[in-house]
Amino acid sequence: MRYIPKKHRDPQRAxxxxxxxxxxxxxxxxxxxxxxxxxxxxxxxxxxxVLAELAPYHTVCGEVRK
Ligand SMILES: [Zn+2]
Structure with a gap:
């Protein structure tokens, strides 16, 4: 029996x-x-x-203190 290599990889086996x-x-x-x-x-x-990491910077518009 001869082995014939596949030309395209099977993505299901990746x-x-x-x-x-x-x-x-x-x-x-x-x-x-x-x-x-x-x-x-x-x-x-x-x-x-990313949103969870930036949570400390989350605020509501109009409530920002200077
Ligand atoms: Zn994920």
Whole structure:
């Protein structure tokens, strides 16, 4: 029997290159992600994490003290 290599990799068999620190979702090589403060976050979680980090600066318009 002869081995014939596949021309295209099967995405279902791809090994994850990492996991999102928030949701635990698998991150694959070449996919978009963010490395913030030593954590790797997926596209779905990065905004939620950034807003939580910026929470101390959150205020209500009209209540800002000088
Ligand atoms: Zn995530």
């Amino acid at each position: 090994v994850p290159a990492g996991r999102c620190a928030l949701c635990g979702g698998e991150l694959y090589s070449g996919s978009s992600c963010w490395r913030l403060c030593g954590r790797i976050l997926c596209e779905d979680c990065v905004l939620q994490w």
